[in-house]
Amino acid sequence: MTGDGYGRQWQLLREQAYRVYGYICYGCSQPIDPTLPKTHRLSRTVDHTYGVNHNGRVPRIEDVRPYHRACNTRKENNRRRRTPTPTQWHSQPW
Numbered sequence: 001m002t003g004d005g006y007g008r009q010w011q012l013l014r015e016q017a018y019r020v021y022g023y024i025c026y027g028c029s030q031p032i033d034p035t036l037p038k039t040h041r042l043s044r045t046v047d048h049t050y051g052v053n054h055n056g057r058v059p060r061i062e063d064v065r066p067y068h069r070a071c072n073t074r075k076e077n078n079r080r081r082r083t084p085t086p087t088q089w090h091s092q093p094w
């Protein structure tokens with residue numbers, strides 16, 4: 001998953017997604033505050049839209065949307081019906 005190229009392309013795709021779609025969450029249609037720290041539950045993140053499966057390939061811009069971190073997590077849980085894993089919200093960067 002973290003192979004050469006994928007991470008770099010994914011990084012560029014995320015930046016492009018914010019430019020194309022703006023800071024609006026695709027999950028709840030509410031604005032996203034880009035100044036929030038990455039560990040915040042409402043911080044910005046970009047992920048695949050519902051039902052898209054790329055089998056490890058780099059998705060295209062039309063296949064991804066900005067999300068709140070919390071909304072992205074909820075989406076993943078709804079799709080996979082898995083138990084939420086404890087996150088590292090306690091290790092704050094400051």
Ligand SMILES: [Zn+2]
Binds near residue numbers: 027028
């Ligand atoms: Zn949201």
